[in-house]
Amino acid sequence: MSVSQCSSCPEWNSMTSCAASGQMIEKATADGASTMFHRAQTSKPCPIGSKGLCCSVCGLGPCRVTEDDDNPVVGVCGATAATIAARNFARMVAAGTAAHSDHGREIVELFIAVAKGEAPGYEIKDVRKLHAVATEFGIDVTGKEKNAVALELGEKALGEFGKQHGELTFLSRAPAARQEKWRKLGIAPRGIDREVVELLHRTSVGVDQDYKSILMAASRTALADGWGGSMIATELQDIMFGTPVPVRSKVNLGVLKADQVNIIVHGHDPIIPESMVQAAREPEMLELAASVGATGINISGICCTANEILMRHGIPIAGNYVQQELAIATGAVEAMVVDVQCCLEALPEMSKCYHTEIFTTSDKARITGATHLEFEPGTAFETAKELLRRAIANFPNRGVVEIPSEVMDMVVGFSHETINYILGGHYRSSYRPLNDNIINGKIRGLVAVAGCNNPRQRTGAVHSALFRELIANDVLVLATGCAAITAAKEGLMRPEAAELAGAGLREVCEAVGIPPVLHCGSCVDNSRLLVAACGIQAEGGFGDDMAYVPAAGCAPEWMSEKAIAIGHYFVSSGVMVVFGNTWPTLGSDKVSDFLFREIEEYTDGHWVFEPDPLEMARILIERIDFGRSLHGYDKARERVLFDMDMRRELDV
Numbered sequence: 001m002s003v004s005q006c007s008s009c010p011e012w013n014s015m016t017s018c019a020a021s022g023q024m025i026e027k028a029t030a031d032g033a034s035t036m037f038h039r040a041q042t043s044k045p046c047p048i049g050s051k052g053l054c055c056s057v058c059g060l061g062p063c064r065v066t067e068d069d070d071n072p073v074v075g076v077c078g079a080t081a082a083t084i085a086a087r088n089f090a091r092m093v094a095a096g097t098a099a100h101s102d103h104g105r106e107i108v109e110l111f112i113a114v115a116k117g118e119a120p121g122y123e124i125k126d127v128r129k130l131h132a133v134a135t136e137f138g139i140d141v142t143g144k145e146k147n148a149v150a151l152e153l154g155e156k157a158l159g160e161f162g163k164q165h166g167e168l169t170f171l172s173r174a175p176a177a178r179q180e181k182w183r184k185l186g187i188a189p190r191g192i193d194r195e196v197v198e199l200l201h202r203t204s205v206g207v208d209q210d211y212k213s214i215l216m217a218a219s220r221t222a223l224a225d226g227w228g229g230s231m232i233a234t235e236l237q238d239i240m241f242g243t244p245v246p247v248r249s250k251v252n253l254g255v256l257k258a259d260q261v262n263i264i265v266h267g268h269d270p271i272i273p274e275s276m277v278q279a280a281r282e283p284e285m286l287e288l289a290a291s292v293g294a295t296g297i298n299i300s301g302i303c304c305t306a307n308e309i310l311m312r313h314g315i316p317i318a319g320n321y322v323q324q325e326l327a328i329a330t331g332a333v334e335a336m337v338v339d340v341q342c343c344l345e346a347l348p349e350m351s352k353c354y355h356t357e358i359f360t361t362s363d364k365a366r367i368t369g370a371t372h373l374e375f376e377p378g379t380a381f382e383t384a385k386e387l388l389r390r391a392i393a394n395f396p397n398r399g400v401v402e403i404p405s406e407v408m409d410m411v412v413g414f415s416h417e418t419i420n421y422i423l424g425g426h427y428r429s430s431y432r433p434l435n436d437n438i439i440n441g442k443i444r445g446l447v448a449v450a451g452c453n454n455p456r457q458r459t460g461a462v463h464s465a466l467f468r469e470l471i472a473n474d475v476l477v478l479a480t481g482c483a484a485i486t487a488a489k490e491g492l493m494r495p496e497a498a499e500l501a502g503a504g505l506r507e508v509c510e511a512v513g514i515p516p517v518l519h520c521g522s523c524v525d526n527s528r529l530l531v532a533a534c535g536i537q538a539e540g541g542f543g544d545d546m547a548y549v550p551a552a553g554c555a556p557e558w559m560s561e562k563a564i565a566i567g568h569y570f571v572s573s574g575v576m577v578v579f580g581n582t583w584p585t586l587g588s589d590k591v592s593d594f595l596f597r598e599i600e601e602y603t604d605g606h607w608v609f610e611p612d613p614l615e616m617a618r619i620l621i622e623r624i625d626f627g628r629s630l631h632g633y634d635k636a637r638e639r640v641l642f643d644m645d646m647r648r649e650l651d652v
């Protein structure tokens with residue numbers, strides 16, 4: 001399928017399928033401001049680096065190599081194209097794992113500070129989940145006060161990062177067969193930091209020079225992300241800030257308000273925004289806003305910080321990754337507060353054309369030209385109030401304001417616990433109804449759609465076509481990250497979107513009142529999907545391993561190293577994963593063949609590269625049908641829909 005547009009379409013239409021974004025690209029162009037859409041036109045990808053064939057791990061190079069059978073070119077040290085492409089891929093996994101896991105560590109450090117009473121304004125909110133997770137870590141919770149349990153859990157969770165021997169605690173959540181497989185392959189991660197460090201060592205000059213060995217080591221590191229750093233981040237955030245439940249909100253640039261002080265929070269870490277949301281309700285702040293002529297304070301989000309506070313507070317989302325500069329182009333944003341990851345260095349330059357002040361809040365994520373206001377757990381609330389004051393003071397400095405009208409409703413908050421509850425009820429929360437509806441064919445299977453947006457293609461168009469094709473074929477979609485934001489902008493996270501689904505999925509969605517595309521959270525929350533896959537497997541009907549559940553994953557518009565780490569932990573957990581846009585090992589057939597085919601012999605999962613959304617959907621559905629056929633579910637069966645009326649009749 002072609003995602004290019006007709007010649008009568010406006011120029012922006014070839015860059016994005018989002019009209020609000022297009023309007024702001026045009027405005028930025030007229031204002032003389034450069035955005036990633038403009039730069040993507042003038043800066044083309046390096047043809048050698050994009051295929052994984054540039055080695056820069058030592059001062060002998062950088063070396064450019066080829067795998068040409070007749071005339072292979074190796075590096076000065078003798079490293080082959082396969083070794084170099086595998087190293088580059090593995091280093092992306094290491095970097096992605098480090099990013100998610102360092103985020104997790106910061107959450108644990110705050111968690112411990114909260115437990116010690118050293119972080120005023122934060123508290124342990126979900127005691128039920130605290131007890132459940134603490135028990136998994138071997139903590140006896142009987143008769144203990146919640147902060148005492150939290151302190152023990154925090155110390156143990158922190159220990160997962162520096163652990164040198166044994167296995168990560170959360171690996172025990174996986175089916176026994178999967179754990180055994182990891183042990184046999186030697187890829188059960190020991191400690192989170194250890195796996196990242198070892199992979200960087202392996203891939204430095206003159207160490208591991210067997211591409212298969214490098215790629216399997218990358219599996220161990222990726223597993224330390226999904227079942228370690230990311231899972232710890234998700235679980236402790238839930239305990240501290242609340243486990244998400246369904247909530248209504250709105251998405252797209254139209255959430256910005258012309259008559260209010262607009263503050264955008266952006267990045268991945270919900271710590272500061274949690275305080276800002278509280279502070280924005282303080283009468284003192286509202287009075288201050290009124291004193292400069294604003295009718296209120298409007299906090300909205302970009303990227304995964306947005307997903308975090310959306311899921312827990314219903315705070316609206318202004319946009320996804322590619323919309324961060326476009327939000328500034330509205331001229332209506334007084335402050336953009338960034339934390340870590342996915343925040344463009346170009347933001348301060350962009351803001352020179354407008355009045356927006358860019359604030360950084362993490363010592364490890366400073367941007368030249370931004371104002372730095374460091375976050376400390378003990379003074380977070382004061383920092384949050386200072387950020388609000390600065391934004392309010394900036395309100396009178398506005399120039400021309402142009403806010404796109406596009407805004408869409410959405411229902412979000414589908415944590416693993418919520419999916420369980422919605423499908424099984426409070427007393428019998430269970431995946432049984434979901435499993436039954438997969439077995440009887442009403443739901444064909446599940447696809448996780450994760451990852452970013454990318455101005456290298458007509459952004460949004462691939463996601464849109466893929467989502468629609470999947471749900472039309474009765475595939476229930478679980479979305480995270482910026483992919484989830486894109487689905488929400490398309491209206492696919494409203495229960496009414498069930499109209500676009502196939503008859504079976506539509507019936508299930510309408511019976512339980514859920515959209516056909518479920519918002520499951522941020523990038524670290526892809527760990528929720530691992531937990532869900534384990535829960536579905538444990539419920540019965542799909543064999544003894546999560547690899548045999550009719551499910552698959554994809555990231556159609558990925559751009560981040562973190563996406564590669566996420567994909568590789570799914571592949572290493574037995575899941576087929578399809579990536580679009582580009583693929584970083586295309587310069588080595590050996591490495592690509594290993595990742596696309598041979599790795600399945602070891603982990604049961606494998607990678608696919610396919611940029612076309614409809615072909616991508618076909619591959620995903622084919623994998624789901626294969627999963628169904630393993631259990632004899634490829635034939636139509638009579639089904640019983642476990643709807644609300646039947647649930648009420650349960651003898652509980």
Ligand code: MSK
Pocket residue numbers: 267268303304321341342450451452453480481482483522523559560562563
């Ligand atoms: S924010 S990693 S652009 S999903 Fe998680 Fe979005 Fe990708 Fe950043």
